[in-house]
Amino acid sequence: MSVRLSSRPLVPSAAYRDLEDPTLGGVVLFAGRVRADPTEAGTVRALIYETHRGPALRVMEELENEVKRRFGAGRAVVWHRVGRVRVGEIAVIVGAACGHREPAFEAARYLIEQLKRTVPVWKEARARPGRPPPRPRPRRRARSTG
Amino acid sequence: MTEPGSATRRATAAAGHARLLLFSTARTAVGKGALDWPVPAQGTPVRELLDELTRAHPALNAILAHSRIFHDGVPVFRLDERVRAGDELAVHPPYGGG
Numbered sequence: 001m002s003v004r005l006s007s008r009p010l011v012p013s014a015a016y017r018d019l020e021d022p023t024l025g026g027v028v029l030f031a032g033r034v035r036a037d038p039t040e041a042g043t044v045r046a047l048i049y050e051t052h053r054g055p056a057l058r059v060m061e062e063l064e065n066e067v068k069r070r071f072g073a074g075r076a077v078v079w080h081r082v083g084r085v086r087v088g089e090i091a092v093i094v095g096a097a098c099g100h101r102e103p104a105f106e107a108a109r110y111l112i113e114q115l116k117r118t119v120p121v122w123k124e125a126r127a128r129p130g131r132p133p134p135r136p137r138p139r140r141r142a143r144s145t146g
Numbered sequence: 147m148t149e150p151g152s153a154t155r156r157a158t159a160a161a162g163h164a165r166l167l168l169f170s171t172a173r174t175a176v177g178k179g180a181l182d183w184p185v186p187a188q189g190t191p192v193r194e195l196l197d198e199l200t201r202a203h204p205a206l207n208a209i210l211a212h213s214r215i216f217h218d219g220v221p222v223f224r225l226d227e228r229v230r231a232g233d234e235l236a237v238h239p240p241y242g243g244g
Binding site: 032049050051052054055058080091092112115116117118119120121122123124 | 167169170216219220221236238239241242243244
């Protein structure tokens with residue numbers, strides 16, 4: 001069972017580890033990040049997520065079980081942040097591991113769409129006038145020696 | 147915190163309080179995320195309790211029309227079920243996770 005409501009950063013590599021299974025060849029992991037959207041109050045700097053924890057966890061567990069039944073997913077993750085999440089940080093991770101890619105894509109898509117519709121989580125934007133925060137510079141790649 | 151108007155009106159009959167949880171726009175409309183609401187010994191039907199709530203906070207009216215109600219963490223399908231002292235009733239406006 002990999003369902004999580006956390007005030008701490010969500011780490012995709014940890015979610016990927018929860019999907020590990022040598023019999024499952026198709027793994028799809030989706031991460032949703034907070035965007036610097038323009039609003040009337042300025043540019044979004046963060047989203048504040050709140051939840052009704054008990055019902056939310058129960059619905060998330062139901063979703064996880066549902067993708068196992070509907071899409072044959074051997075493993076699934078349904079993780080959501082709560083509290084303040086800054087622009088660029090991951091607010092949600094869903095993922096599914098299936099025998100092959102097609103059901104894995106379908107299962108992950110189903111998870112994120114259903115999560116947004118049925119899990120009691122709400123967000124409120126915190127915006128500030130001014131330009132959006134600068135984009136991080138891409139890291140320089142190590143020069144190939146080959 | 148107990149609602150003053152409602153507490154006065156039901157003071158003699160109230161056996162205790164139910165906990166009302168208000169999320170997102172419902173919390174904004176009321177100005178608080180939680181209220182202790184007086185209920186009589188025999189309990190109050192969900193419908194009646196929501197009527198009392200909207201009389202005290204008219205801004206909730208439009209929000210409740212699009213909200214789901216949870217009683218002790220379980221979705222309410224029958225508005226005649228009774229809320230008793232110590233129960234929790236939650237107002238869930240439309241969700242917006244992700």
